[in-house]
Every structure is written in C-alpha cells, then in structure tokens.
Amino acid sequence: MQLFFIGHILIRKYNEATLIECLPIFYKTIFMKKQLVNLLLLMATSAVVFTISSCSKSSPGVAPVTPTDLCAGKTIVITPVATDANACGGNGQIKVTATGSTGFTYKLNSGGTYQADDSFGNVAAGSYTVFAKDKDGCEKSVAATVGSTGTAGPLFTAVKNLMAAKCQSCHNNTVQNGGMNWEIECNIVTNSDRIKVRAVDLGTMPQSGPLSQTEKNIISDWIAAGGGFAN
Numbered sequence: 001m002q003l004f005f006i007g008h009i010l011i012r013k014y015n016e017a018t019l020i021e022c023l024p025i026f027y028k029t030i031f032m033k034k035q036l037v038n039l040l041l042l043m044a045t046s047a048v049v050f051t052i053s054s055c056s057k058s059s060p061g062v063a064p065v066t067p068t069d070l071c072a073g074k075t076i077v078i079t080p081v082a083t084d085a086n087a088c089g090g091n092g093q094i095k096v097t098a099t100g101s102t103g104f105t106y107k108l109n110s111g112g113t114y115q116a117d118d119s120f121g122n123v124a125a126g127s128y129t130v131f132a133k134d135k136d137g138c139e140k141s142v143a144a145t146v147g148s149t150g151t152a153g154p155l156f157t158a159v160k161n162l163m164a165a166k167c168q169s170c171h172n173n174t175v176q177n178g179g180m181n182w183e184i185e186c187n188i189v190t191n192s193d194r195i196k197v198r199a200v201d202l203g204t205m206p207q208s209g210p211l212s213q214t215e216k217n218i219i220s221d222w223i224a225a226g227g228g229f230a231n
C-alpha cells in the first residue's frame with residue numbers, strides 16, 4: 001500500500017482501488033479512479049494550490065453519519081416455544097419470551113406486524129422467523145419451527161378411503177373436476193365443507209348417484225369430530 005498526503009487529504013493506493021480520505025476533522029471517504037488520483041498527485045507535486053471542496057477548510061464538509069446501534073450494551077435472547085399444528089391445519093402456536101431489555105413487541109417473519117402480545121395462534125406448520133423489538137427499537141430475530149402432528153386420525157382415514165373409492169376417479173392429479181383433487185390429503189381437509197355440502201347434504205356427488213347413508217355418515221362423523229387431519 002502506498003500513502004500520499006496532499007494538503008489535508010490522505011491518499012491510500014491499493015492495487016486497483018484507491019482510497020482518498022480527508023484527514024480526521026473532515027470525515028469524507030471517496031473511491032476514485034486511478035487517473036484522477038494520478039492527476040491529483042501531479043497537482044500535489046506541482047506548485048498549484050488546490051482543494052477538494054468537501055475536504056477544504058472553507059467548506060463545512062459532510063458530517064459523518066454514524067448509525068446509532070440501538071442494541072448497544074444489550075444481550076437480547078429470544079426463546080420461541082412452538083406448539084405443533086395439526087397437519088393441514090393452522091392451529092399451531094408460537095409463544096415468545098425475550099430477555100435482556102424491556103418494552104418488547106413481537107412479530108412473525110419480516111412481513112409481519114409488531115404486536116404487544118407474545119403469543120401467535122393459528123399458525124400453520126412450517127418455519128418462521130420470530131422478531132422481538134425493545135422499547136428503543138433494538139430488533140433481534142431467531143428461527144422457530146412449528147411442527148405437525150403428522151398422524152392421520154381414524155375418521156379422516158375412513159373419509160380418505162371412501163373418497164379414494166367413490167370420488168377420486170373424477171378428482172385426481174390428472175383430472176380435477178370443479179378444481180378439486182382428492183389425491184392430495186390436505187385438499188380433503190381444506191374443502192371439508194364443500195365435501196359435506198355436495199356428498200352429504202345435497203347428495204349431488206358422486207355424479208353417478210348419492211352415497212349410501214352409511215357412507216354419508218363416515219363424512220359427517222369426521223366433520224363433527226373437527227374435520228381435521230388428526231381426527
């Protein structure tokens with residue numbers, strides 16, 4: 001590295017990059033191209049008097065913008081405790097504890113909205129980033145995972161099997177009449193209300209003719225128990 005002083009300007013030359021900075025009182029850092037530096041050096045060795053406006057004593061210069069560290073001197077620890085969601089359901093929970101400061105608000109993921117409540121309900125299984133911000137605006141985040149109680153319940157399994165036999169021929173990965181695909185388990189959970197309307201209440205599905213009362217009961221029993229994946 002080469003160092004040059006021109007007036008109160010310090011020039012540090014690296015291989016390609018050249019850093020030009022004013023000496024301490026006038027904080028200003030500029031990266032410049034080689035040619036310009038060479039010109040400045042020429043000027044320095046000549047008798048020409050010059051100033052760089054932002055560095056000159058007659059100019060106030062640009063005050064250094066030092067970002068304030070809102071977290072200075074704090075050790076904030078965020079501890080999220082996640083409660084599993086039913087598979088295909090959004091009933092998980094994340095409860096957050098934050099220590100190391102006061103006046104915390106919390107949010108889930110960067111797109112979330114800060115809230116004073118430290119618990120989040122109706123959270124679907126998945127990965128989240130939990131944020132906590134203290135009274136001064138110090139913000140920290142930590143990852144949290146809401147698991148899934150992944151075992152299909154017996155009532156759901158009975159409905160799934162019934163629909164595989166009676167409904168899937170017209171609602172599968174290839175053919176999706178009415179936009180419905182019953183090969184995807186969670187679609188059965190998500191559309192439980194429509195399944196009940198069409199196959200139990202109206203009896204208009206399957207198209208070939210209504211289900212027997214016993215078959216309708218399989219759907220009704222599951223929905224009465226909660227209509228979830230784990231039921």
Ligand code: HEC
Nearest residue numbers: 163166167169170177178180194195198199205206207208
């Ligand atoms: C022979 C083909 C066939 C079978 C079998 C069949 N469907 Fe359908 N389904 C259709 C067609 C065609 C549509 C779109 C027209 C309509 O909505 O009536 C549809 C649409 C639907 C819709 C979406 C429309 C709405 O009302 O929300 C649901 C839900 C549905 N079916 C449920 C079922 C269920 C449950 C079964 C089994 C008990 C079943 N279907 C069996 C052909 C079928």
